[in-house]
Amino acid sequence: xxxxxxxxxxxxxxxxxxxxxxxxxxxxxxxxxxxxxxxxxxxxxxxxxxxxxxxxxxxxxxxxxxxxxxxxxxxxxxxxxxxxxxxxxxxxxxxxxxxxxxxxxxxxxxxxxxxxxxxxxxxxxxxxxxxxxxxxxxxxxxxxxxxxxxxxxxxxxxxxxxxxxxxxxxxxxxxxxxxxxxxxxxxxxxxxxxxxxxxxxxxxxxxx
Amino acid sequence: xxxxxxxxxxxxxxxxxxxxxxxxxxxxxxxxxxxxxxxxxxxxxxxxxxxxxxxxxxxxxxxxxxxxxxxxxxxxxxxxxxxxxxxxxxxxxxxxxxxxxxxxxxxxxxxxxxxxxxxxxxxxxxxxxxxxxxxxxxxxxxxxxxxxxxxxxxxxxxxxxxxxxxxxxxxxxxxxxxxxxxxxxxxxxxxxxxxxxxxxxxxxxxxxxxxxxxxx
Numbered sequence: 278x279x280x281x282x283x284x285x286x287x288x289x290x291x292x293x294x295x296x297x298x299x300x301x302x303x304x305x306x307x308x309x310x311x312x313x314x315x316x317x318x319x320x321x322x323x324x325x326x327x328x329x330x331x332x333x334x335x336x337x338x339x340x341x342x343x344x345x346x347x348x349x350x351x352x353x354x355x356x357x358x359x360x361x362x363x364x365x366x367x368x369x370x371x372x373x374x375x376x377x378x379x380x381x382x383x384x385x386x387x388x389x390x391x392x393x394x395x396x397x398x399x400x401x402x403x404x405x406x407x408x409x410x411x412x413x414x415x416x417x418x419x420x421x422x423x424x425x426x427x428x429x430x431x432x433x434x435x436x437x438x439x440x441x442x443x444x445x446x447x448x449x450x451x452x453x454x455x456x457x458x459x460x461x462x463x464x465x466x467x468x469x470x471x472x473x474x475x476x477x478x479x480x481x482x483x484x485x
Numbered sequence: 486x487x488x489x490x491x492x493x494x495x496x497x498x499x500x501x502x503x504x505x506x507x508x509x510x511x512x513x514x515x516x517x518x519x520x521x522x523x524x525x526x527x528x529x530x531x532x533x534x535x536x537x538x539x540x541x542x543x544x545x546x547x548x549x550x551x552x553x554x555x556x557x558x559x560x561x562x563x564x565x566x567x568x569x570x571x572x573x574x575x576x577x578x579x580x581x582x583x584x585x586x587x588x589x590x591x592x593x594x595x596x597x598x599x600x601x602x603x604x605x606x607x608x609x610x611x612x613x614x615x616x617x618x619x620x621x622x623x624x625x626x627x628x629x630x631x632x633x634x635x636x637x638x639x640x641x642x643x644x645x646x647x648x649x650x651x652x653x654x655x656x657x658x659x660x661x662x663x664x665x666x667x668x669x670x671x672x673x674x675x676x677x678x679x680x681x682x683x684x685x686x687x688x689x690x691x692x693x694x695x696x697x698x699x700x701x
Contacts, residue, residue, distance in 0.1 A: 279562075279575065279576035279577070280560065280562070280567050280569065280573060280574070280575045280576075281573070281574055282570070282572050282573050282574075283572040283573070283574060284572065286574075300550070300574060304550065304574075304576035306548060306550060306576065307548065307601035307602075308523065308547070308548040308598070308599035308600055308601045308603075309522065309523040309548075309550075309597060309598070309599040309605075310522075311550060311597060334522070335520060335521055335522055337518075337520060337525065339554075339595065341552070341554060341571075341572060342571070342572060349489075349491050350489065350490065350491065352489075354493055356493065358554075358555075359495050359496045359497065359554060359555065359593075360493065360494070360495045360496075361493070361494060361495075361496070362491055362492070362493045363491060363492045363493075363494075363518040363520060364490070364491045365490055365491060365492070365518075365519070366490030366491065368490075369490050369491060371491075381572065383552065383595075385520075385522075385523075385525060385597060386522065387522025387523055387599075387605075388522060389521035389522055389605075390521065390604050391604050392601070392602045392603050392604050393522070393523070393599060393601070
């Protein structure tokens with residue numbers, strides 16, 4: 278049976294200080310987006326400060342255990358177990374700090390009126406432990422796996438190119454970055470400022 | 486929904502609708518907040534042994550995730566049974582049998598579901614569920630409003646008018662019931678003829694000559 282306790286989910290500590298507990302990925306859910314988050318301790322970030330302006334997701338943040346202080350569009354709200362905040366407007370900035378040691382927040386989200394697609398950030402987050410230890414082959418393999426299903430995902434191609442540039446696969450990095458920019462020109466701008474591309478920035482073929 | 490673009494609530498603020506059969510209680514979350522990406526609701530088993538999730542499959546391809554948010558549930562998925570304390574996540578693919586009972590009073594499960602590769606459309610079952618529960622609870626007007634939502638959501642599906650006919654027959658409104666039944670027959674005579682004869686919801690209009698005219 279596919280059954281797991283939230284405490285037994287993989288815990289991936291992200292650079293911004295919160296801990297991602299992959300739920301959708303753990304079960305291979307294809308129909309909707311759902312994840313859990315924990316913090317490193319009371320006062321720690323539990324939901325990253327962000328908007329959904331790019332993905333246009335409606336989101337529900339549900340406090341499964343403990344307490345968290347949410348900041349939504351500048352307003353602070355303290356939520357306990359069984360309480361939730363539904364953020365309809367993707368433009369609103371939202372984030373939360375854990376107030377208890379064992380706080381768990383579930384995040385449910387998706388784009389209204391569209392079939393669910395797996396977000397590129399999930400693959401990027403999943404590759405964080407490998408990237409942190411410079412196991413580039415593993416980080417690259419995770420992106421290739423995701424790209425097999427979404428070959429035209431510009432953000433996936435872009436992140437793959439980052440891993441490849443860092444891992445010394447410069448030809449592949451230029452190829453995939455080029456493809457990302459071809460699909461969505463905005464990535465060229467991002468690439469010019471991205472330190473991940475330091476090693477290939479002066480190569481011919483780097484998008485300018 | 487406030488005009489702030491966000492809303493805060495507790496699952497205890499949600500309406501409370503006992504089911505017709507079985508013992509579980511629906512606390513409709515998606516409906517209350519107007520969440521559009523996929524289905525999400527809270528189900529509660531009030532007493533030990535009550536169902537939290539009714540025994541069912543999802544034959545139409547809905548993939549579901551259940552999260553125990555309070556208490557202790559006993560889940561059966563396929564042929565396997567497991568104790569599931571608060572914080573447990575249970576994933577069930579479409580078509581597989583599943584049920585859960587409360588092992589502690591007030592056990593609550595957050596249930597979410599959707600279909601792979603399809604944009605979510607709210608199921609009319611939620612409206613029907615709420616409509617019948619309001620009627621049983623003594624508020625046919627609120628029930629009728631929920632039924633109306635189902636009719637508007639799926640104007641060309643026979644299930645809408647058929648359930649509206651059942652609803653009005655139960656409410657003792659024979660004229661309205663027969664009008665809905667006429668529309669249901671128009672949309673899908675075969676299905677109505679299959680279900681209506683054994684449907685006790687329609688008993689109050691069965692002797693009406695107009696019933697015989699529709700379903701001769």
